Amino acid sequence: MSTLPPRLSVITLGARDIAALRSFYRSLGWPELPASDDGWSAFLLGGVLFALYPLPELAAEAGPGVAAPAGGWSGVTMACNVDTRGQVDTAFTDAVTAGATVVAEPTDRSWGGRSAYIADPEGNRWEIAWAGTAVFDERGALLSFG
Template identity: 70%
Template structure:
């Protein structure tokens, strides 16, 4: 076994307003794990856990010598790949209806897929994408990307 397995298991977002962020992800129809509260929350997304943790507490653990970021885009995106090209438009509409801010309308991309961008209530960017090479298992976990 390698010292660090080649896998991603948890993405943690530092939340400025836990109640609002939790409500947004629940409004997408995602099931919050039992035991969640405004001190920690998580959503099982295929083979990855999306965790929410209060930003000051996360900063104390992950960046103790730094001040928590003030807001805005942090320079990364999260992605949710859908099963079909036309599903991008439906996912975009559902995210906006749940309270996401539209960032980039659904568009065909030069790489052969289709995607759109939204921001959650704290500015975290999500790409809603379709790629013909993406293969998922029965749980929705990505098993191959080309």
């Protein structure tokens, strides 16, 4: 049995321009922690801390001896699941209005849900999704999926 518990506590994005990313995520209405600044910023989202940290410093800490990656999509997506099928479209529109780049318009998916993809100002991909089997608690934390 591993002593590493099965939980996700923090997601940290290495940011090229923290000020721009902070501004974008605040414009979505996400609650930023009071201790945040342009050296480190964090948002508490449904029980997971979503953090922004300078990319060169994160690369030095998490990958000593490895250069920070160049720009472009990393191949990782994050997702924000919403409560109803229709909320995919409205959340997508709100994100684009806040400055997100359209990656894929809202569409019904073969797996029975609906989703769309956006990119933040540094190209990090977010899926906005609805899955009828997802169950959330009062904080928005995912309790079960399917």
